[in-house]
């Protein structure tokens with residue numbers, strides 16, 4: 084086991100990893116930009132190193148700054164959290180070249196899954212059901228139009244390098260194809276330096292269901308059920324839950340096994356998420372995330388496991404602490420993402436927190452790096468916390484979420500907390516009757 088690990092991240096996820104390390108008796112090193120000198124992860128870690136100016140390209144994304152911080156402090160391994168360098172295959176290669184351990188999958192797996200076309204090809208070959216679509220990339224507008232006619236509209240044009248909801252455009256009819264194709268290409272090129280696109284059938288009323296998998300890198304892997312993350316704004320998740328209200332135990336066992344077998348076959352190591360769209364009882368693969376997800380706590384809650392601990396264990400060569408038959412679902416868990424954003428436009432709202440009070444009590448987990456007097460810098464993601472609740476069943480989890488939101492105080496900046504209070508008044512939220520478009524429609528009529 085490692086003696087010391089470095090966390091190449093900030094905010095709540097840095098705290099999450101520091102906490103797991105501390106419970107395992109492992110020392111932690113925080114890295115931070117000059118804008119984050121007073122951040123909670125710096126205070127909570129055993130050591131910290133300033134790695135550059137506010138701009139993340141010169142700090143949290145800087146390979147030399149992070150590798151040097153390991154060398155200075157004697158950290159043996161790097162946990163990347165999510166975002167930043169967590170899915171950067173080149174970084175993983177450099178970490179390994181410096182005889183350090185990356186706490187996550189291999190560079191090769193990150194590369195294959197980071198390109199949506201190779202990811203889809205790989206999954207298809209491993210027996211995972213995929214969204215019908217083009218066979219690989221589509222190079223010309225003529226080919227795109229031809230495919231649109233063959234497949235039938237609506238279709239979605241996706242940048243193979245896309246992520247975070249960027250590089251995707253829907254063509255409702257043939258008339259939209261030209262602009263959708265050109266825009267997806269341009270976005271892929273501008274945001275990810277790669278203009279290759281592919282085409283998929285656009286599903287009109289699916290749910291977003293993702294399967295948590297975990298591998299030991301030696302051919303053993305398990306699944307930890309699904310999360311339903313259908314409540315999305317601009318393809319970004321805002322409310323996540325496990326288990327999925329629309330998924331039966333039989334469906335879970337079946338798709339879970341397909342996923343676990345697939346990652347076992349490729350000797351996948353660590354945590355991963357296989358994302359699907361789910362419509363009329365069928366699963367369609369869309370992408371795999373080769374890292375810990377923002378919404379991992381809902382899975383931890385219902386299975387009673389610590390996914391970060393398991394990540395650190397397998398990265399150090401140890402076994403996972405569970406096998407498939409040990410994993411049983413207990414109750415229901417919901418996470419809401421709290422952003423420093425001003426409604427109704429969701430515009431960033433950085434600034435000083437004048438008062439902060441975290442909710443507590445049975446079944447409540449608040450993962451946040453906020454504290455009284457903290458100043459949220461304007462340079463990074465607007466996620467300031469995740470409120471996770473766990474109950475014996477879905478109604479209890481919803482009641483607990485309502486109660487916990489009532490206890491939460493975040494003063495000084497605007498937040499998305501009022502959004503969740505309003506959502507909890509909606510019948511559809513209580514019946515679980517929603518698909519990936521529900522929230523956008525609701526926002527149009529409620530936030531105008």
Ligand code: ADP
Nearest residue numbers: 245246247248249283284285286291318369519
């Ligand atoms: P990203 O990598 O940007 O997160 P994904 O491929 O995971 O992109 O898709 C993100 C979201 O976009 C999905 O959760 C879903 O809401 C929507 N989406 C993606 N593909 C399709 C599709 N074929 N049909 C309908 N919606 C889709």
